Amino acid sequence: MQKYFMILLSVILFSCKKDYTLNTNIQPVAKLTAPLDNKYVKLQPATSATLSFEWDQARAEDGSLVIYEVAFDKENGDFSNPVAKYASDGGGVQNKLTLSHKDLNSIANKAGIPSLAxxxxxxxxxxxKGYNIQKATEAKTIEVERPNGFAEIPTDVFLTGDATEAGADLSKALKLKSTAPGVYEIYTSLKNGKYHFTNRNTGTPVTYSIAGTAVKEGGEDEQTASTKVYRLRLDFNNAAASVTEVTTIGLWFAPLNKFLFEISYAGNGTWSIKNQLITFKQESWGRDERYKFRLAVKDSDGNAGEEWFGSSNADNSRPTATTPLSFWELKPIAGNDQWGYCYKFASEADNKNCDINVYFTTDKNYTHEIIVK
Structure with a gap:
């Protein structure tokens, strides 16, 4: 009986071993079908544009699944050390790869194609198939034109250095606000000293600086004038930068068609005025209380200008205790129309002293508050 059992076990083990022998034989991809060879692509990484790569299926000898990767190399490369590899759509099982222009821009950068080239x-x-990897029997090229921007756009951007409000301690670096994909800005003051930007506030980050109207990797900037308040804006999509001085913020009182007062910078992207008397204007139909804000600014060449911020609504009712916080959010508005897109003071502010705080801070939507004393 024992002898019979041993013979049966041997047959079973032999059968299992035979059934699970892996056949890794495959025929490589014979033809790349799209895009056409030498196709020209003007890359637009800031958009949702994509490019599709397609090919004929490879054939496994046992008819089972084949996994695909698309390899990219320099024009004269032989794929022995490709600059990038991507699994095909569907987790590597489809004979198609859809790549964004952002990814293609990154590949072009790794291949040594500079911006604007x-x-x-x-x-x-x-x-x-298993450990058997077969390269397609042909290769094709695409011609790409890169924009003036960074191939690798940072997820976060920080401001640090002796000239900044937080000093040169990287762990205390000031985080910029993301206002659009690849665009960051901060309202802050700079004193005499040096400053630069980083992609993180720990370790050894990538650094950036402003050169005229461009943002570049590496380098450092210097503030040589007295302390001033600025809006610093970096657009990594186009490698563009702007430095705008904010000289004053004034509260525009529409009923009197004039500015009532200026609001002083208090640090950390905040402007504040304390115990300011607010008096509505008496009209035949009632008391008028409409207001908005104007930023007086200068560009990097010293040219003066103005920017208006007001409500998202063309007209408003007086706020109450149940008014949503979005009522006070600051929205850029065109022109200096006397009445349009004004806020209204709450009824209890009339003939009362108020604290007014304007927040261009990076941790929340730009907004303001009126505190009745």
Whole structure:
């Protein structure tokens, strides 16, 4: 009986071993079908534009699943050390790869094609069955034109240095506000000293600086004038930068068609005035209380200008205790129309002293508050 059992066990083990023998034989991809060879692509990484790469299926000898990767290399590369590889759509099982222009811009950067330049990328397909990887029998190229921007846009941007409000301690660096994909800004003061930007506030970050109207990797900026308040804006999509001095913020009182007072900078992106008397204007139909804000600014060449901030609504009712916080949010508005897009003071502010705080801070939507004393 024992002898019979041993013979039966041997047959079972032999059968299992035979059934699970892996056949890794495959025929490589024979033809790359899209895009056409030498296709020209003007990259627009700030958009949702994509490019599709397609090829004929590779054939596994046992008819099972084949996994695909698309390899990219320099124009004269041989794929022995490709600059990038991407699994195909569907987790590597489809004979198609959809890449964003942002990814293609990154690949072009790795291949040594500089910003604002045109160059070629070579691509092919690697088909894999187990440990057997077969390169396609052909390769094709695409010609790409890169925009003036960064291939790798930072997720976060920080401001640090002796000239900043937080000083040179990287862990205390000031975080910029993301206002659009790849665009960051901060309202802050700079004193005499040096400053630069980083992609994080720990370790050894990538650093950036402003050179005229451009943002560049590396370097450092210096504030040589007395302490001033600025809006610093960096657009990594276009490698563009702007430095705008904010000289004053004034409260515009529409009923009198004039500014009632200026609000002083208090630090950390906040302007504040304390115990300011607010008096509505008496009209035949009642008391008028409409207001908004104007920023007096100067560009990097010293040219003066103005920017208006008001409500998202063309007209408003007086706020109450149940008014949503969005009522006080600051929205850029066009022109200096006397009445349009004004806020209204709450009824209890009439003939009372008020604290007014204007927040261009990076931790929340730009907004303001009126505190009745």
């Amino acid at each position: 045109t160059g070629k990328l070579k691509w092919t397909v690697l088909a894999a």
